Amino acid sequence: MKKKVHVIHHTHWDFEWYFTTNESFIQLAYHMDEVMNALETNQIDFYLLDGQMSILDEYLQCFPEQKERIKDLVVEGRLKIGPWYTQTDELIVSGESIVRNLNLGMDLANNLGGYMNIGYLPDSFGQSKDMPKIYNGLGINHAVFWRGVPNDVTTDREFDWFSEDGSKVTVSNIKNGYFVGVGLITDDNYQSLMNIIENGATNQQLVLPVGGDQRYVDFNLRERIDRYNENLPEYELVESSYEQFFKEIQNYPLVEVQGEFISSSVSKIHRSIYSSRYDHKYLHDQVERRMIYQVEPLMTLAEKWGIPYKQGALDRIWKLLNKSQAHDSAGGCNSDATNKIILDRLIEADQLSASIIDYLTRKIAESRVDAQQNKLTLFNTLPWGTKKIVTVAISSEHHEVSIQKEGVSLPIEVLQTVKEYNGSIKRNVTEMDQSQFYYIHTIMFEAEIPALGFTSYQICNKETIVPTNKKTEPNIENSHYQIFLVNGQLCLKEKQSGQLHKNFLKIEDSGDEGDTYDYSPPYEDDQYNLYFDEAEIAVQANRLQSRMKLSGQWLIAKNLDERQRKIRTQLVPYTFTIVLQKESEQIQCHLEIQNTAYNHRMRAVIQVPYENQFSYTDTPFGTIKRVVEDPHINDWKALNWREEPTTIFPMLHYVNTHNHEKSVTLFTKGIKEYQLIGEKYNQMALTLFRSVGYLGRPDLLRRPGVASGNEFKLIPTPDSQLLQTLTFEFAIQLEKKYNPAKLMRNYLNYAVAQPYYQIQELNRFTTKLKYFVSNLLPEKIDPKAEMTLQSENLVFSSLRKAVKAEGSEVRLYNPSDTQTTQGGKIILSKEQQYEYVDLKGMPLNRREVGQEIILGEFKPGEIKTIRII
Known part of the structure; x- marks a missing residue:
């Protein structure tokens, strides 16, 4: 019996890379002519257009007259499109972003005749463990990818890949890359090519992908x-498709x-790309x-109160974001020109998303039943009530103000007062006119806001001030911690146990002779720790918080x-602020530096009071336990691995270590990389940023051989040196037990701010839109809790308008990868119909009322989406 070779004719169309999307688009415009002509004249049977719709989306904006030609070929099953919008990164992009990416891609493809129902990611730099359940939730049961499978796990090219909830996809692992089949066109090494694709094949069916980056149609x-x-x-050998295979x-x-x-x-994986172009990653995060935790929930609530849900605006933002989440784009391994376009897209998405919040908070606040001048409305876009310390900027004609709730003045701390003018x-x-000045x-x-709702406070003259004590001693404290400086080193004391952690936080600086793909230490390095010996210290404390x-x-x-010569001549200005809010378990850290040096890496290093064998971090829809030292760290070269398996890992929102007595967690905003270091792995290192000057470099210590990216040309990226002001935000939390559901709730309470709006006419520039008039809603809004989640074991993932029908969808998941758990309940404001749906919004059971x-019960890692009508 002959072995059947499925020849998959395709192109891999990087949305952008060392070239910009604009430059690539011109090639696409002509490439599509070749594709359609070749299919229509029967020169080829099938063609795979890289599994992503973004390129077709942009193509049809310029060439709408080609839509029917494309649709005919898709309907015939000859042109394979979708299901993705862009080929996402899977490791530093949230699960909801991945779902939105597939939702967009599938919808666009359906408008053109249907999508290839395969999870096709031929070049992503690693595969998340959550992909099988994401795929299954969208009706996908097969996947194709290249990178990341350890030989220790399997050398098979075909296998069944499971998530911990039991979801499964059958995988075709293109171990030699999506370009291996180009040899069919260029070489006559017949058996040699067969040997390559047959190595690891599990049966008589073989896959030969014929294509490459922005590759033309092979007419022969x-x-x-x-x-x-x-x-x-x-x-x-037969022309074929992945569906047929x-x-x-x-x-x-x-x-x-x-x-x-x-x-x-088997392949390069770029395990330190998560810290390239930190400026992008901070804004992306x-x-x-x-979008996930403020805009979509707020827009969902606003629709209930009579404000139309603007799905088109959301789609526009998600497209901008998803384009910036493609594997190269998210990684930052691009030319400076491309990275500038990515940054511009993120800025556009930032402005659009912020403007939605500005518009909706104003419309809702001004349409309340009790709306009046100097009402301050605070919003909570999470499905549980919150009591937290908030910071707001209010405008008043009074030099002194107070905040009142039901006639009772609340303690406030005035952080700053600025005099402004509202006249001509x-x-x-x-x-x-002196009468037109205001403050x-x-x-x-401290504010208390109900679940998925809002509350208001009255701004009045005079103030109940929380006395601020400007201390001279270099220490701060709250009910949990005391933090102080000793000889320039930060020390932490836990009040309950009395445990003292000396030098618990420091900054590490080292050289980086790598590129935008990978960190690599210089051949001759000079690494050192940075402390606060010469720092100017300012300490303030009051009942609400203490800060140093x-x-x-x-x-x-x-x-x-200078690294090689072991000298230091460059001054890097910094401001590091530590905040302890009253009764909070979190130590909030805010670091701002002006980077003035080249080719180096900075990390924040946090000491933990025990040795570690594992780290724990959240994934798109779960958590993962990772070993702190790769078993092949010493023999990877002998095994011919493509790069050193340094245990530098990706993270989404937090990283944790724990033992049977204590748990330490680092929450971050935009920091996406960590490593456990130290003699006993008792230090958690967050990579703040890397400053490098090339897209790809050859012969790195961690990655020997040819340069990544383009091996034939050094491409300078001076902008990736990040010679600019950089801001880093993270928080440290110490507690007795590790609970991943609690950690995610703590993360959301830390990272998701409360939108707010003040009704006033003194300052028409509180937002860019405040200057313009706005009609009130015809029916006044009476606030009430629309929905409350009562669960100690689940993670709130999203709330948005239903994808395929009326109502709204709330998504939850069990973060434990080992334990089945009881989910708790959702309490609604009234009896409503509800049903469980998949990630496409399709019903999974009969509707119920209540x-x-x-x-009910959630299996390990299980995702559930409830549509409420």
Whole structure:
């Protein structure tokens, strides 16, 4: 029996890379002519357009007249499109972003005749363990990818990949890359090519992908197939598709595997790309967090109160974000010109998403039943009530103000007061009308806001001030911790146990001779720790919070030459602020530096009071346990691995270590990389940023051999040196037990701010839209809790308008990868219909009616989506 070789004719169309999307688009415009002509004239049978719709989306904006041609070819099953919008990164992008990406791609493809129902990610830098359940939730049961599968797990090219909840996809692992089949066109090494794709194949069905980056149509494909068939009597090469391949292997027994795939045993995986272009990652995280946890829930609530849900605006933002989440784009391994476009897209998404919040908070606040001048409305976009310290900027004609709730003044702290003018501006300031000056007060107070709702406070004259004590001693404290400086080193005391942690936080600086793909230490490095010996110290304390501000300059090596010579001449200004809010378990840290040096890496290093063998972090829809030392760290070269398996790992929102007595967690905003270091792995290192100057470099210590990216040309990226002001935000939490559901709730309470709006006419520039008039809603809004989640064991993932029908969808998941748990319940404001749906919004059971939704049992890692009508 002959072995059947499925020749998959395709192109891999990087949305952007060392070229910009604009430059690539021109090639696409002509490439599509070749594709359609070749299919229509029967020169080729099938063509795979890289599994992503973003390129077709942009193509049809310029060439709408080609829509019917494309649709005819898709309906015939010859042109394969979708299901993705862009080929996402899977490791530093949230689960909701991945779902939105597939939702967008599937919808666009359906408008063109349908999508290839395969999880096709041929070049992503590693595979998340959650992909099988994401795929199954969207009706996908097969996947194709290249990178990351460890030889220790399986050397098979086909296997069944499980998530911990039992979800399964059958995988075709293109171990030699999506470009391996180009040899069919260019070489006559017949048996050699067969040997490559046969190594690890589990049956008589073989896959030969013929394509490459932005590759043209191979018009001589059939001729070359015929030639190979003539010279390979034991094989039958046929034009085929991945759908046909999976159909023909469906009855073969396959090995079962589980987990994430981020090994460099077969292919480069770039395990330190998570810290390239930190400026992008910080803004990306901010927009993603705002969209998922503020914009979509707020827009869902607003629709209930009579404000139309603007799905088109959301789609526009998600497209901008998803384009920036493609594997190269998210990684930052691009030319400076491309990275500038990515940054511009993120800025556009940032402005659009912030403007939605500005518009809706104003419309809702001004349409309340009790709306009146100087009402301050605070919003809670999470499904549980919150009591937290908030910071707001309010405008008042009074030099002193107070915040009142039901006639009772609340303690406030005035952080800053600025005098402003709201009259017609004059060239001569003395001609301005003194009666038209007012004050902007930035204040802090403790607010209590119901679940998925809002509450209001009245702004009045005079203030109940929380006395601020400007201390001279370099220490701060709250009910849980005391933090103080000793000889420039930060020390932490836990009040309950009395345990003292000396030098618990420091900054590490080292050289980086890597590139935008990978960190790599210089051949001759000079690494050192940075402390706060010469810092200027400012300490303030009151009933609401204590904060310590350390300002100074660190002296570091200016470049790699100084590293080699072990000298330091470059001053790096910094301001590091530590905040302890009353009764909070979190130590909030805010670092701002002005980077003035080249080719280096900075990390925040946090000491933990025990040794570690594992780390724990959240994934798109779960958590993962990782070993702190790779078993092949010493023999990877002998095994011919593509790069050193340094245990540098990706993270989404937090990283944790724990033992039977204590748990330490680091929450971050935009920091996406960590490593456990130290003699006993008792230090948690967050990579703040890397400063590098090339897209790809050869012969790195961690990655020997040819340069990543383009091996034939050094591409300078001076902008990736990040010579600019950089801001880093993270928090440290110490507690007795590890609970991943509680950690995610703590993260959301830390990272998701409360939108707010003040009704006033003194300052028409509180937002960009405030200057313009706005009609009130015809029916006044009476606030009430629309929905409350009562669960100690689940993670709230999203709330948005239903995808395919009326109502709203709330998504929850069990973060434990080992334990089945009881989900708790959702309490509604009234009896409503509800049903469980998949990630496409399709019903999974019959509708029920009630005011309480009992969530029932959740398997390990299980996702459930409830549509409430």
